Amino acid sequence: MVVANDVCQDRTDTFQLQPQLKNVKENIKLKEDTKVVLDCNYNSGSNLKFLEVEKIDGYIPTISQAQEIGNKEKNVDEENYEYDWEKDEIILKGARLKYHATWKQQGKKRQRVYKSEDGKIIKKVIEFFRERLRMKNKMETSEGKKIYSLRKTIVEPVIGDIKHNFGFDEFLIRGLDGAKLELNLVSIAHNLKKIWIARGKLSINNKNIIFNLIIKNN
Numbered sequence: 001m002v003v004a005n006d007v008c009q010d011r012t013d014t015f016q017l018q019p020q021l022k023n024v025k026e027n028i029k030l031k032e033d034t035k036v037v038l039d040c041n042y043n044s045g046s047n048l049k050f051l052e053v054e055k056i057d058g059y060i061p062t063i064s065q066a067q068e069i070g071n072k073e074k075n076v077d078e079e080n081y082e083y084d085w086e087k088d089e090i091i092l093k094g095a096r097l098k099y100h101a102t103w104k105q106q107g108k109k110r111q112r113v114y115k116s117e118d119g120k121i122i123k124k125v126i127e128f129f130r131e132r133l134r135m136k137n138k139m140e141t142s143e144g145k146k147i148y149s150l151r152k153t154i155v156e157p158v159i160g161d162i163k164h165n166f167g168f169d170e171f172l173i174r175g176l177d178g179a180k181l182e183l184n185l186v187s188i189a190h191n192l193k194k195i196w197i198a199r200g201k202l203s204i205n206n207k208n209i210i211f212n213l214i215i216k217n218n
């Protein structure tokens with residue numbers, strides 16, 4: 001079922017995680033620790049921080065993890081270093097790097113700087129690197145991989161139904177508002193189709209109950 005949709009002009013998916021989850025919350029009131037599965041394009045420090053603050057149980061792989069899950073050749077070399085969660089220290093090249101400062105260059109994201117005691121080894125990491133590490137570790141677990149695999153059977157079929165069965169592969173109405181209207185209509189059509197199919201599997205009494213609930217809620 002489509003529980004929220006929107007049409008935007010952002011160049012990447014990254015900027016859409018927060019507004020779309022807010023749309024979902026407005027529509028169906030997400031419960032605490034609701035599991036949300038998204039592809040690697042949504043994996044950013046600010047997005048992962050948002051999920052933790054909102055108490056949403058997200059499952060988002062890194063690009064490298066997504067390539068591994070999809071049995072594709074890895075073309076991204078992710079940095080490997082150890083992190084001491086209790087002491088807030090990075091372990092690199094056998095040395096322990098302590099937190100030194102947080103700074104931001106013009107046009108770049110805020111970074112945390114870690115230094116060895118002698119100052120010879122310096123490591124810069126993004127501000128929300130700990131949120132990234134937690135997500136990366138979660139996606140390495142068998143449970144994380146199992147939950148992420150559900151995306152193939154829950155999310156992708158909806159897109160396939162709308163594009164191929166409904167033949168909706170381009171917008172016909174001009175303008176952003178027109179495109180949003182079109183997507184709303186096709187989403188309603190998809191949802192009604194799902195309800196009709198599910199209704200066919202119910203007894204007559206339950207069918208009436210389902211449709212009465214739909215009418216009352218709308």
